[in-house]
Amino acid sequence: MNTLARPSQTRSFSTVFLIEMWERFGYYGMAALLVLFMVQKLHYTDDTANLTWGAFTALVYAAPAIGGWIGDKVLGARRCMTIGAVILGLGYLLLGIPSDNTTLLYAAMGVIVVGNGLFKSNAANLVRRIYEGDDAKIDSAFTLYYMAVNIGSTFSMLLTPWIAQNWGWHTAFAVCCAGLVLGLLNYLLMHRTLAHVGSVPDDAPINWGKLAMVLGIGLALVFVVSFVLQHGAIAKALVWLAGAVILGIFVWLIGKSAASERSGLIVALILTIETILFFIFYQQMSTSLTLFALRNVDPAQTLFGLRLFDWIPAQYQALNPIWIFALSPPLAWLYTRMGRSGRDLPIAAKFAIGFVVVAIGFFIFGISGGTAVDGKVSSWYMVWGYGFYSLGELLVSGLGLAMMARYVPARMGGFMMGAYFVATGISQYLGGIVANYASVPDNITDPLQSLPIYTSLFNKLGVVAAIGALLAVALLPMLKKLSASHHDNNQAIDPNLVVAEER
Known part of the structure; x- marks a missing residue:
């Protein structure tokens, strides 16, 4: 990284810190409510709610493995983080629509999976790049970054249940969307502090063809995720298949290394x-x-x-x-x-x-x-x-x-x-x-x-x-x-x- 940019490390980090805090506000506000929403509002059985949530979070945690690669090789970490935040906001907005239609629920969950995949790993990657070559500060930076996660989750987990109790489930989900909007507005005001930070594609003009391809694949994945979440047997089979593949590859690598x-x-x-x-x-x-x-x-x-x-x-x-x-x-x-x-x-x-x-x-x-x-x-x-x-x-x-x-x-x-x-x-x-x-x-x-x-x-x-x-x-x-x-x-x-x- 250019040493001329080093004086802006703190401001650059603050930009990522704040959008991460608001993104986690939205995610954990939703996470605190969703199982109870399915059980109390949609009258799901405990079995169905637990497995739906389990399949959803499995995809939420796995998606950044793909999103990180897209940020590094295709669109750039900054662009992926921003696009991911917008998509997450849309997911929470869908949950905020006052409807008990389960198709809408599964569509929202699919949107959240795609948005999280693009956002999560790329935001953290930007923090690493801000302090690249400065080992003395990088540990402290990630400690503070983890604090952003906990600040956002603490306030949302206390606030959204109270809002749901007093103004309804969908109002609480809409507040999660509002958190993403605040994070994005702050990012728009401060995005220049990250102009010197990012992966190689960030420095090139936007490739509209690649962007359209990523968004198209993302839209297709929304439908795939929605379908999988509605069919527990398919979700279960995919989980066991993924586990067997990873174990097999581990064993193969150990044998060949x-x-x-x-x-x-x-x-x-x-x-x-x-x-x-x-x-x-x-x-x-x-x-x-x-x-x-x-x-x-x-x-x-x-x-x-x-x-x-x-x-x-x-x-x-x-x-x-x-x-x-x-x-x-x-x-x-x-x-x-x-x-x-x-x-x-x-x-x-x-x-x-x-x-x-x-x-x-x-x-x-x-x-x-x-x-x-x-x-x-x-x-x-x-x-x-x-x-x-x-x-x-x-x-x-x-x-x-x-x-x-x-x-x-x-x-x-x-x-x-x-x-x-x-x-x-x-x-x-x-x-x-x-x-x-x-x-x-x-x-x-x-x-x-x-x-x-x-x-x-x-x-x-x-x-x-x-x-x-x-x-x-x-x-x-x-x-x-x-x-x-x-x-x-x-x-x-x-x-x-x-x-x-x-x-």
Whole structure:
């Protein structure tokens, strides 16, 4: 990057920071509501709502693997980010139309998948390019970038459920669209601060033919996604096929790679599987935990007998980013202190600890039934359960792309990054399947009957997370040996090519 542009780093970053914040405001405002909207407004069964959400988020997480390539090779990162934001706004606008037509719902979800695919990876890519060659600042920049994600999600997860309760579901979805509009207006005012930043196609005049091709393919994908979401059997088959293909390619690459590369690829495969397991737990936030809050959590938040306020069921999801705000500084301080004393924790150890605290979180949700009154548990169980749940996220979810950067050869970098996004998407669908183990039949409306259904699932998830922790610990010696074998290989992906992984 031209050094003359360096004084504008802060302003350039602020431009991306703000559009990212408003984009996450829109996405998480929608995410907080959609399962409840399907269950309460459209009268979907728990099974259908969970699997529809799981298939949708699987595509949302996988789409950036394609969008990043389009930004790098076809249209440019800046253009893709802008187009993606516009398309996302259209998706939320469709949800805001006051209609219970399910075809409109699926069309909106298809539009959101396409928009997210173009936006997500390219916005993060611009942050990397702003600080390219400035390693001292890039870590801090991505820490602040992650803060933008959490600022946007916190406010929207608190606001949109309140709007839905007082003015209706579609008004709340329209507010998500308004967030994107504000982000785009700010970008239009500040876009010149990014004039020197972008991928190679950004510097060339717009190729209208390529733009038309991308938009045409995007429109076709909207129809494909809408069709897949309406046919659960097809969605399920595609997920299993994607999983088999990724596993097969991993095994093939390990078999064909040089001996110096093989150990790193094996480590990457093991940690990718552990990441998939974690995101199955993570998916419960929008599914089983939200439906549990709807049916079996006392909304009153009390302290020493004093009623402070009442929660709306969807608002409990905001506890996740709130806890991340609270826990990130002490965790960063701890990592720094350990690093200075030469006691850095290996990535595999962080995975193991992450599973331990996730297990504690689910056991908190599980034991809550023991103190329930008339089938309703105290909100404090949600507060503390989400606390451990969020600590697990900090320990695990931010490590995935860093793990790929460390262990995957540079020549496989682009493909393996895409494969990681797809694997994360698969875990979202699997999370929906798991949530269905707590599916409450339509004929059960008594909290005393639904409570054991949820607590049984949460206790089982706690056990699975604990087993995951034990397996992670058992694998530590082997992973340590493989990592040591890989250490001398200097062909890993350039860390500057890695973008921040975000929620």
